[in-house]
Amino acid sequence: MTETQIQDPLLPDLVRWRRHVHQHPELSYHESGTAAYVEEELRKLGVTDISAPTPTSRVADIRGLAPSPAGVRPAVAAIRADMDALPVPEAEGLDFCSVNPGVSHACGHDAHVAMLLGAAKILMKERPNFSGTVRLIFQHAEESAPGGAKELVAAGVMKGVDAVIGLHVMNDPIGQIRVCTVPAFSTASDCVWATITGCGTHASMPEGGIDPVMIGSEVVMALHTIVSRNISPDHFAVVSPTVFQAGEVINAIPQKARIGINIRTKDPDDRVRIHDCVEALIRGIAEANGGTAAFEWLAGCPAVIQDPEMIERALRVARETLPPGKAAVGTGMSASEDFSYFAECAPASYVILGGGNSEEGYPHRNHHPAYRFSEAALPVGARYEAALALDILRNPLTSGR
Ligand SMILES: [Zn+2]
Ligand SMILES: [Zn+2]
The missing domain is CATH 3.40.630.10 (Zn peptidases)
Incomplete structure:
Protein backbone atom coordinates (compact mmCIF):
# COMPACT_ATOMS: atom_id res chain seq x y z
CA MET A 1 0.00 0.00 0.00
CA THR A 187 5.20 -1.94 30.87
CA ALA A 188 4.28 -0.82 34.34
CA SER A 189 6.26 2.31 35.14
CA ASP A 190 7.14 3.05 38.74
CA CYS A 191 9.48 5.65 40.20
CA VAL A 192 11.05 5.83 43.63
CA TRP A 193 13.12 8.49 45.36
CA ALA A 194 15.52 6.93 47.84
CA THR A 195 17.04 9.29 50.39
CA ILE A 196 20.16 8.02 52.14
CA THR A 197 21.04 9.83 55.31
CA GLY A 198 24.58 9.65 56.67
CA CYS A 199 26.43 12.18 58.78
CA GLY A 200 28.17 15.19 57.30
CA THR A 201 31.75 15.89 58.18
CA HIS A 202 34.92 17.58 56.99
CA ALA A 203 36.31 15.91 53.85
CA SER A 204 39.68 15.47 55.58
CA MET A 205 38.10 13.70 58.59
CA PRO A 206 35.89 10.92 57.15
CA GLU A 207 36.20 8.87 60.36
CA GLY A 208 33.94 11.42 62.07
CA GLY A 209 31.01 11.02 59.67
CA ILE A 210 28.99 8.58 57.57
CA ASP A 211 29.42 9.15 53.86
CA PRO A 212 26.12 9.05 51.87
CA VAL A 213 28.00 9.52 48.57
CA MET A 214 29.92 6.30 49.12
CA ILE A 215 26.76 4.50 50.26
CA GLY A 216 24.82 5.84 47.27
CA SER A 217 27.56 4.73 44.88
CA GLU A 218 27.40 1.21 46.24
CA VAL A 219 23.60 1.35 45.99
CA VAL A 220 23.67 2.36 42.30
CA MET A 221 25.96 -0.54 41.38
CA ALA A 222 23.90 -3.00 43.45
CA LEU A 223 20.60 -1.87 41.89
CA HIS A 224 21.88 -3.20 38.57
CA THR A 225 21.99 -6.72 40.03
CA ILE A 226 18.31 -6.83 40.97
CA VAL A 227 16.96 -7.86 37.57
CA SER A 228 19.75 -10.32 36.76
CA ARG A 229 19.43 -12.19 40.07
CA ASN A 230 15.70 -11.98 40.83
CA ILE A 231 13.80 -11.92 37.55
CA SER A 232 13.44 -14.75 35.07
CA PRO A 233 15.58 -14.25 31.94
CA ASP A 234 12.33 -14.76 29.98
CA HIS A 235 10.75 -11.68 31.53
CA PHE A 236 11.10 -8.02 30.63
CA ALA A 237 12.28 -5.80 33.49
CA VAL A 238 14.41 -2.66 33.77
CA VAL A 239 15.72 -0.92 36.89
CA SER A 240 17.34 2.39 35.93
CA PRO A 241 18.86 4.69 38.55
CA THR A 242 18.49 7.98 36.68
CA VAL A 243 19.15 10.70 39.28
CA PHE A 244 21.95 10.97 41.87
CA GLN A 245 22.05 14.14 43.94
CA ALA A 246 24.53 14.68 46.76
CA GLY A 247 26.75 17.38 48.13
CA GLU A 248 27.53 20.94 47.07
CA VAL A 249 30.81 21.67 48.83
CA ILE A 250 34.00 20.05 47.58
CA ASN A 251 35.69 19.85 50.98
CA ALA A 252 32.72 18.48 52.93
CA ILE A 253 31.11 15.04 53.08
CA PRO A 254 27.38 15.78 52.81
CA GLN A 255 24.57 14.70 55.09
CA LYS A 256 22.33 13.10 52.46
CA ALA A 257 22.23 11.56 48.99
CA ARG A 258 19.09 11.27 46.88
CA ILE A 259 18.72 8.63 44.17
CA GLY A 260 15.88 8.57 41.66
CA ILE A 261 15.06 5.19 40.11
CA ASN A 262 12.73 4.31 37.21
CA ILE A 263 11.41 0.75 37.13
CA ARG A 264 9.69 -0.95 34.18
CA THR A 265 8.04 -4.37 34.41
CA LYS A 266 5.50 -6.40 32.47
CA ASP A 267 4.70 -9.12 35.01
CA PRO A 268 2.69 -7.97 38.06
CA ASP A 269 4.61 -10.36 40.37
CA ASP A 270 7.94 -9.00 39.09
CA ARG A 271 6.66 -5.51 39.87
CA VAL A 272 6.09 -6.43 43.52
CA ARG A 273 9.35 -8.36 43.80
CA ILE A 274 11.44 -5.50 42.42
CA HIS A 275 9.71 -3.04 44.75
CA ASP A 276 10.68 -5.21 47.72
CA CYS A 277 14.24 -5.82 46.45
CA VAL A 278 14.90 -2.11 45.89
CA GLU A 279 13.93 -1.25 49.46
CA ALA A 280 15.71 -4.21 51.08
CA LEU A 281 18.91 -3.67 49.12
CA ILE A 282 19.16 0.08 49.69
CA ARG A 283 18.21 -0.18 53.36
CA GLY A 284 20.70 -3.03 53.85
CA ILE A 285 23.61 -1.18 52.25
CA ALA A 286 22.78 2.05 54.08
CA GLU A 287 22.54 0.34 57.48
CA ALA A 288 25.65 -1.79 56.92
CA ASN A 289 27.51 1.49 56.55
CA GLY A 290 25.87 3.20 59.53
CA GLY A 291 23.34 5.26 57.57
CA THR A 292 19.59 5.06 57.03
CA ALA A 293 17.32 5.02 53.99
CA ALA A 294 13.83 6.40 53.35
CA PHE A 295 11.62 5.90 50.28
CA GLU A 296 9.04 7.90 48.39
CA TRP A 297 7.28 5.78 45.76
CA LEU A 298 5.43 7.26 42.78
CA ALA A 299 3.41 4.39 41.37
CA GLY A 300 2.76 4.70 37.65
CA CYS A 301 0.21 2.85 35.55
CA PRO A 302 0.34 -0.96 35.38
CA ALA A 303 1.29 -2.93 32.26
ZN1 LIG B 1 3.10 9.65 23.98
ZN1 LIG C 1 0.63 8.24 22.72
Whole structure:
Protein backbone atom coordinates (compact mmCIF):
# COMPACT_ATOMS: atom_id res chain seq x y z
CA MET A 1 0.00 0.00 0.00
CA THR A 2 1.38 3.41 -0.84
CA GLU A 3 -0.06 6.78 0.02
CA THR A 4 -1.29 7.39 -3.52
CA GLN A 5 -3.07 4.03 -3.70
CA ILE A 6 -5.50 5.00 -0.96
CA GLN A 7 -8.89 5.76 -2.44
CA ASP A 8 -10.91 5.21 0.70
CA PRO A 9 -14.13 7.26 0.77
CA LEU A 10 -13.58 7.90 4.49
CA LEU A 11 -10.27 9.64 3.84
CA PRO A 12 -11.50 13.25 3.27
CA ASP A 13 -13.35 13.33 6.60
CA LEU A 14 -10.48 11.64 8.43
CA VAL A 15 -8.00 14.16 7.04
CA ARG A 16 -10.25 17.10 7.95
CA TRP A 17 -10.71 15.85 11.54
CA ARG A 18 -7.06 15.00 11.95
CA ARG A 19 -5.83 18.34 10.67
CA HIS A 20 -8.21 20.35 12.83
CA VAL A 21 -7.15 18.47 15.96
CA HIS A 22 -3.48 18.65 14.94
CA GLN A 23 -3.66 22.41 14.48
CA HIS A 24 -5.29 22.97 17.89
CA PRO A 25 -3.33 20.71 20.27
CA GLU A 26 -4.04 20.87 24.00
CA LEU A 27 -2.04 19.55 26.95
CA SER A 28 -3.25 16.83 29.33
CA TYR A 29 -6.28 17.91 31.41
CA HIS A 30 -6.75 20.96 29.15
CA GLU A 31 -8.42 19.27 26.15
CA SER A 32 -11.63 21.31 26.37
CA GLY A 33 -11.46 22.58 22.78
CA THR A 34 -10.70 19.12 21.40
CA ALA A 35 -13.49 17.54 23.47
CA ALA A 36 -15.99 20.18 22.29
CA TYR A 37 -14.90 19.62 18.67
CA VAL A 38 -15.32 15.85 19.04
CA GLU A 39 -18.81 16.32 20.45
CA GLU A 40 -19.76 18.69 17.64
CA GLU A 41 -18.52 16.29 14.95
CA LEU A 42 -20.24 13.31 16.62
CA ARG A 43 -23.54 15.21 16.64
CA LYS A 44 -23.08 15.96 12.91
CA LEU A 45 -22.79 12.20 12.39
CA GLY A 46 -26.09 11.71 14.23
CA VAL A 47 -24.65 10.46 17.50
CA THR A 48 -26.80 11.78 20.36
CA ASP A 49 -25.87 9.77 23.43
CA ILE A 50 -22.81 11.77 24.47
CA SER A 51 -21.60 12.46 27.98
CA ALA A 52 -18.68 14.26 29.62
CA PRO A 53 -17.53 12.06 32.54
CA THR A 54 -14.80 14.65 33.22
CA PRO A 55 -14.60 18.23 31.90
CA THR A 56 -12.20 17.41 29.03
CA SER A 57 -13.32 13.90 27.99
CA ARG A 58 -16.30 12.61 26.05
CA VAL A 59 -17.98 9.21 25.95
CA ALA A 60 -20.52 8.37 23.24
CA ASP A 61 -22.71 5.29 22.90
CA ILE A 62 -23.85 4.02 19.50
CA ARG A 63 -26.66 1.47 19.91
CA GLY A 64 -27.42 -1.00 17.18
CA LEU A 65 -30.99 -1.13 15.90
CA ALA A 66 -31.17 -4.86 15.15
CA PRO A 67 -33.08 -6.88 17.76
CA SER A 68 -30.91 -9.10 19.91
CA PRO A 69 -31.79 -12.80 20.08
CA ALA A 70 -34.28 -13.63 22.85
CA GLY A 71 -32.64 -14.17 26.20
CA VAL A 72 -29.30 -12.78 25.09
CA ARG A 73 -27.96 -9.69 26.82
CA PRO A 74 -26.77 -7.22 24.18
CA ALA A 75 -23.00 -6.81 24.37
CA VAL A 76 -21.02 -3.59 24.82
CA ALA A 77 -17.72 -3.10 23.00
CA ALA A 78 -15.62 -0.04 23.87
CA ILE A 79 -13.03 1.69 21.69
CA ARG A 80 -10.65 4.20 23.22
CA ALA A 81 -8.83 7.18 21.67
CA ASP A 82 -6.59 9.46 23.70
CA MET A 83 -6.77 13.16 22.82
CA ASP A 84 -3.97 15.06 24.56
CA ALA A 85 -0.89 16.69 23.04
CA LEU A 86 2.62 17.20 24.43
CA PRO A 87 4.64 20.21 25.61
CA VAL A 88 6.87 19.78 22.54
CA PRO A 89 7.32 22.74 20.15
CA GLU A 90 6.38 21.48 16.69
CA ALA A 91 9.01 21.49 13.93
CA GLU A 92 7.97 23.59 10.95
CA GLY A 93 6.80 22.11 7.70
CA LEU A 94 3.07 21.41 7.81
CA ASP A 95 0.52 23.94 6.60
CA PHE A 96 -1.75 22.81 9.44
CA CYS A 97 1.00 23.21 12.03
CA SER A 98 0.12 23.77 15.73
CA VAL A 99 -1.23 27.25 16.46
CA ASN A 100 -0.54 26.78 20.20
CA PRO A 101 3.10 27.74 20.86
CA GLY A 102 5.12 25.02 22.58
CA VAL A 103 2.36 22.41 22.25
CA SER A 104 2.02 19.77 19.54
CA HIS A 105 0.51 16.41 18.70
CA ALA A 106 3.92 14.74 18.71
CA CYS A 107 2.49 11.40 19.87
CA GLY A 108 -0.07 11.05 17.08
CA HIS A 109 -3.16 11.32 19.28
CA ASP A 110 -4.63 13.55 16.54
CA ALA A 111 -4.74 10.36 14.43
CA HIS A 112 -6.44 8.46 17.26
CA VAL A 113 -9.21 11.08 17.56
CA ALA A 114 -9.79 11.19 13.80
CA MET A 115 -9.91 7.39 13.51
CA LEU A 116 -12.44 7.02 16.32
CA LEU A 117 -14.63 9.64 14.64
CA GLY A 118 -14.21 7.60 11.44
CA ALA A 119 -15.25 4.45 13.29
CA ALA A 120 -18.31 6.36 14.56
CA LYS A 121 -19.26 7.23 10.98
CA ILE A 122 -18.99 3.58 9.91
CA LEU A 123 -20.95 2.35 12.94
CA MET A 124 -23.76 4.90 12.49
CA LYS A 125 -24.29 3.52 8.97
CA GLU A 126 -24.17 -0.05 10.30
CA ARG A 127 -26.72 0.53 13.07
CA PRO A 128 -29.59 -1.41 11.41
CA ASN A 129 -27.31 -4.43 11.13
CA PHE A 130 -26.12 -4.95 14.68
CA SER A 131 -27.47 -5.26 18.20
CA GLY A 132 -25.63 -4.12 21.28
CA THR A 133 -23.65 -0.97 21.92
CA VAL A 134 -20.32 0.44 20.84
CA ARG A 135 -18.96 2.87 23.43
CA LEU A 136 -16.53 5.45 22.07
CA ILE A 137 -14.17 6.69 24.76
CA PHE A 138 -12.44 9.97 23.88
CA GLN A 139 -9.97 10.06 26.77
CA HIS A 140 -8.14 13.05 28.18
CA ALA A 141 -4.65 13.09 29.71
CA GLU A 142 -2.85 9.93 28.61
CA GLU A 143 0.55 11.64 28.75
CA SER A 144 0.45 12.92 32.36
CA ALA A 145 0.09 11.06 35.65
CA PRO A 146 -2.23 10.03 37.19
CA GLY A 147 -3.80 9.85 33.72
CA GLY A 148 -7.27 10.18 32.31
CA ALA A 149 -7.95 6.44 31.99
CA LYS A 150 -7.91 5.98 35.76
CA GLU A 151 -10.36 8.86 36.20
CA LEU A 152 -12.70 7.54 33.52
CA VAL A 153 -12.72 4.06 35.06
CA ALA A 154 -13.52 5.67 38.44
CA ALA A 155 -16.31 7.64 36.73
CA GLY A 156 -17.86 4.33 35.64
CA VAL A 157 -17.28 4.36 31.88
CA MET A 158 -16.28 0.67 31.89
CA LYS A 159 -19.42 -0.52 33.67
CA GLY A 160 -21.10 -3.19 31.55
CA VAL A 161 -18.32 -3.19 28.91
CA ASP A 162 -17.58 -6.70 27.55
CA ALA A 163 -14.38 -5.87 25.67
CA VAL A 164 -12.18 -2.86 25.05
CA ILE A 165 -10.12 -1.98 21.98
CA GLY A 166 -6.94 0.12 21.90
CA LEU A 167 -4.54 1.24 19.18
CA HIS A 168 -1.48 3.50 18.76
CA VAL A 169 0.06 4.95 15.63
CA MET A 170 3.84 4.39 15.46
CA ASN A 171 6.74 4.08 13.00
CA ASP A 172 5.69 0.78 11.41
CA PRO A 173 5.12 0.43 7.62
CA ILE A 174 2.18 2.53 6.41
CA GLY A 175 -1.15 0.83 6.95
CA GLN A 176 0.23 -2.19 8.79
CA ILE A 177 -1.43 -3.40 11.97
CA ARG A 178 0.93 -5.17 14.35
CA VAL A 179 -0.68 -7.42 16.94
CA CYS A 180 1.39 -8.27 19.99
CA THR A 181 0.70 -11.97 20.56
CA VAL A 182 1.78 -12.13 24.18
CA PRO A 183 -0.58 -10.72 26.79
CA ALA A 184 1.73 -8.05 28.26
CA PHE A 185 1.77 -5.27 25.69
CA SER A 186 3.37 -2.37 27.59
CA THR A 187 5.20 -1.94 30.87
CA ALA A 188 4.28 -0.82 34.34
CA SER A 189 6.26 2.31 35.14
CA ASP A 190 7.14 3.05 38.74
CA CYS A 191 9.48 5.65 40.20
CA VAL A 192 11.05 5.83 43.63
CA TRP A 193 13.12 8.49 45.36
CA ALA A 194 15.52 6.93 47.84
CA THR A 195 17.04 9.29 50.39
CA ILE A 196 20.16 8.02 52.14
CA THR A 197 21.04 9.83 55.31
CA GLY A 198 24.58 9.65 56.67
CA CYS A 199 26.43 12.18 58.78
CA GLY A 200 28.17 15.19 57.30
CA THR A 201 31.75 15.89 58.18
CA HIS A 202 34.92 17.58 56.99
CA ALA A 203 36.31 15.91 53.85
CA SER A 204 39.68 15.47 55.58
CA MET A 205 38.10 13.70 58.59
CA PRO A 206 35.89 10.92 57.15
CA GLU A 207 36.20 8.87 60.36
CA GLY A 208 33.94 11.42 62.07
CA GLY A 209 31.01 11.02 59.67
CA ILE A 210 28.99 8.58 57.57
CA ASP A 211 29.42 9.15 53.86
CA PRO A 212 26.12 9.05 51.87
CA VAL A 213 28.00 9.52 48.57
CA MET A 214 29.92 6.30 49.12
CA ILE A 215 26.76 4.50 50.26
CA GLY A 216 24.82 5.84 47.27
CA SER A 217 27.56 4.73 44.88
CA GLU A 218 27.40 1.21 46.24
CA VAL A 219 23.60 1.35 45.99
CA VAL A 220 23.67 2.36 42.30
CA MET A 221 25.96 -0.54 41.38
CA ALA A 222 23.90 -3.00 43.45
CA LEU A 223 20.60 -1.87 41.89
CA HIS A 224 21.88 -3.20 38.57
CA THR A 225 21.99 -6.72 40.03
CA ILE A 226 18.31 -6.83 40.97
CA VAL A 227 16.96 -7.86 37.57
CA SER A 228 19.75 -10.32 36.76
CA ARG A 229 19.43 -12.19 40.07
CA ASN A 230 15.70 -11.98 40.83
CA ILE A 231 13.80 -11.92 37.55
CA SER A 232 13.44 -14.75 35.07
CA PRO A 233 15.58 -14.25 31.94
CA ASP A 234 12.33 -14.76 29.98
CA HIS A 235 10.75 -11.68 31.53
CA PHE A 236 11.10 -8.02 30.63
CA ALA A 237 12.28 -5.80 33.49
CA VAL A 238 14.41 -2.66 33.77
CA VAL A 239 15.72 -0.92 36.89
CA SER A 240 17.34 2.39 35.93
CA PRO A 241 18.86 4.69 38.55
CA THR A 242 18.49 7.98 36.68
CA VAL A 243 19.15 10.70 39.28
CA PHE A 244 21.95 10.97 41.87
CA GLN A 245 22.05 14.14 43.94
CA ALA A 246 24.53 14.68 46.76
CA GLY A 247 26.75 17.38 48.13
CA GLU A 248 27.53 20.94 47.07
CA VAL A 249 30.81 21.67 48.83
CA ILE A 250 34.00 20.05 47.58
CA ASN A 251 35.69 19.85 50.98
CA ALA A 252 32.72 18.48 52.93
CA ILE A 253 31.11 15.04 53.08
CA PRO A 254 27.38 15.78 52.81
CA GLN A 255 24.57 14.70 55.09
CA LYS A 256 22.33 13.10 52.46
CA ALA A 257 22.23 11.56 48.99
CA ARG A 258 19.09 11.27 46.88
CA ILE A 259 18.72 8.63 44.17
CA GLY A 260 15.88 8.57 41.66
CA ILE A 261 15.06 5.19 40.11
CA ASN A 262 12.73 4.31 37.21
CA ILE A 263 11.41 0.75 37.13
CA ARG A 264 9.69 -0.95 34.18
CA THR A 265 8.04 -4.37 34.41
CA LYS A 266 5.50 -6.40 32.47
CA ASP A 267 4.70 -9.12 35.01
CA PRO A 268 2.69 -7.97 38.06
CA ASP A 269 4.61 -10.36 40.37
CA ASP A 270 7.94 -9.00 39.09
CA ARG A 271 6.66 -5.51 39.87
CA VAL A 272 6.09 -6.43 43.52
CA ARG A 273 9.35 -8.36 43.80
CA ILE A 274 11.44 -5.50 42.42
CA HIS A 275 9.71 -3.04 44.75
CA ASP A 276 10.68 -5.21 47.72
CA CYS A 277 14.24 -5.82 46.45
CA VAL A 278 14.90 -2.11 45.89
CA GLU A 279 13.93 -1.25 49.46
CA ALA A 280 15.71 -4.21 51.08
CA LEU A 281 18.91 -3.67 49.12
CA ILE A 282 19.16 0.08 49.69
CA ARG A 283 18.21 -0.18 53.36
CA GLY A 284 20.70 -3.03 53.85
CA ILE A 285 23.61 -1.18 52.25
CA ALA A 286 22.78 2.05 54.08
CA GLU A 287 22.54 0.34 57.48
CA ALA A 288 25.65 -1.79 56.92
CA ASN A 289 27.51 1.49 56.55
CA GLY A 290 25.87 3.20 59.53
CA GLY A 291 23.34 5.26 57.57
CA THR A 292 19.59 5.06 57.03
CA ALA A 293 17.32 5.02 53.99
CA ALA A 294 13.83 6.40 53.35
CA PHE A 295 11.62 5.90 50.28
CA GLU A 296 9.04 7.90 48.39
CA TRP A 297 7.28 5.78 45.76
CA LEU A 298 5.43 7.26 42.78
CA ALA A 299 3.41 4.39 41.37
CA GLY A 300 2.76 4.70 37.65
CA CYS A 301 0.21 2.85 35.55
CA PRO A 302 0.34 -0.96 35.38
CA ALA A 303 1.29 -2.93 32.26
CA VAL A 304 -1.38 -3.32 29.56
CA ILE A 305 -2.38 -6.98 29.89
CA GLN A 306 -4.27 -8.21 26.84
CA ASP A 307 -6.83 -11.01 26.84
CA PRO A 308 -5.72 -14.09 24.81
CA GLU A 309 -9.07 -14.33 23.02
CA MET A 310 -8.99 -10.62 22.18
CA ILE A 311 -5.46 -11.03 20.77
CA GLU A 312 -6.80 -13.76 18.43
CA ARG A 313 -9.77 -11.58 17.47
CA ALA A 314 -7.58 -8.56 16.77
CA LEU A 315 -5.32 -10.64 14.52
CA ARG A 316 -8.22 -12.26 12.66
CA VAL A 317 -10.03 -8.95 12.13
CA ALA A 318 -6.79 -7.29 10.98
CA ARG A 319 -6.26 -10.13 8.48
CA GLU A 320 -9.85 -9.82 7.27
CA THR A 321 -9.89 -6.03 6.89
CA LEU A 322 -6.36 -5.31 5.64
CA PRO A 323 -4.68 -6.10 2.32
CA PRO A 324 -2.58 -9.31 2.30
CA GLY A 325 0.61 -9.03 4.30
CA LYS A 326 -0.49 -5.95 6.22
CA ALA A 327 -1.49 -7.77 9.40
CA ALA A 328 1.70 -8.49 11.33
CA VAL A 329 2.54 -10.09 14.63
CA GLY A 330 5.20 -8.82 16.95
CA THR A 331 6.11 -7.86 20.44
CA GLY A 332 4.81 -5.03 22.57
CA MET A 333 6.74 -2.05 23.81
CA SER A 334 8.89 -0.96 26.75
CA ALA A 335 6.98 2.30 27.24
CA SER A 336 3.85 2.63 29.38
CA GLU A 337 0.26 3.42 28.47
CA ASP A 338 -2.66 4.13 30.79
CA PHE A 339 -4.97 2.02 28.60
CA SER A 340 -3.93 -0.58 31.21
CA TYR A 341 -6.68 0.71 33.53
CA PHE A 342 -9.33 -0.08 30.90
CA ALA A 343 -7.72 -3.49 30.31
CA GLU A 344 -8.10 -4.24 34.03
CA CYS A 345 -11.89 -3.87 33.66
CA ALA A 346 -12.62 -5.93 30.53
CA PRO A 347 -10.87 -8.26 28.05
CA ALA A 348 -8.66 -6.00 25.94
CA SER A 349 -6.43 -5.88 22.91
CA TYR A 350 -4.01 -3.15 21.93
CA VAL A 351 -2.31 -2.94 18.52
CA ILE A 352 0.19 -0.76 16.67
CA LEU A 353 -0.91 0.96 13.47
CA GLY A 354 1.90 1.78 11.06
CA GLY A 355 2.08 5.47 10.21
CA GLY A 356 5.24 5.10 8.12
CA ASN A 357 8.89 4.21 8.75
CA SER A 358 12.22 5.76 7.74
CA GLU A 359 12.28 4.10 4.32
CA GLU A 360 8.85 5.56 3.63
CA GLY A 361 9.94 9.08 4.62
CA TYR A 362 8.88 9.07 8.28
CA PRO A 363 12.14 8.87 10.24
CA HIS A 364 11.09 10.51 13.51
CA ARG A 365 9.58 8.58 16.38
CA ASN A 366 6.65 9.57 18.60
CA HIS A 367 7.43 12.55 20.88
CA HIS A 368 10.00 14.00 18.41
CA PRO A 369 9.19 17.64 17.43
CA ALA A 370 9.00 16.53 13.78
CA TYR A 371 7.02 13.30 14.38
CA ARG A 372 4.79 12.72 11.35
CA PHE A 373 2.62 9.89 10.06
CA SER A 374 0.98 9.17 6.75
CA GLU A 375 -2.71 10.07 6.63
CA ALA A 376 -3.11 7.02 4.36
CA ALA A 377 -3.05 4.97 7.57
CA LEU A 378 -6.15 6.65 8.99
CA PRO A 379 -8.84 4.66 7.09
CA VAL A 380 -7.05 1.42 8.01
CA GLY A 381 -7.24 2.21 11.71
CA ALA A 382 -10.84 3.46 11.60
CA ARG A 383 -12.04 0.40 9.69
CA TYR A 384 -10.14 -1.98 11.94
CA GLU A 385 -11.62 -0.43 15.10
CA ALA A 386 -15.18 -0.54 13.77
CA ALA A 387 -14.76 -4.10 12.45
CA LEU A 388 -13.35 -5.44 15.72
CA ALA A 389 -16.14 -3.79 17.74
CA LEU A 390 -18.78 -5.32 15.47
CA ASP A 391 -17.08 -8.70 15.65
CA ILE A 392 -17.36 -8.60 19.44
CA LEU A 393 -21.06 -7.64 19.31
CA ARG A 394 -21.89 -10.34 16.77
CA ASN A 395 -19.83 -13.11 18.41
CA PRO A 396 -19.58 -12.49 22.14
CA LEU A 397 -16.31 -13.47 23.78
CA THR A 398 -16.29 -16.88 25.41
CA SER A 399 -13.86 -15.65 28.08
CA GLY A 400 -16.45 -13.15 29.34
CA ARG A 401 -15.97 -11.11 32.47
ZN1 LIG B 1 3.10 9.65 23.98
ZN1 LIG C 1 0.63 8.24 22.72
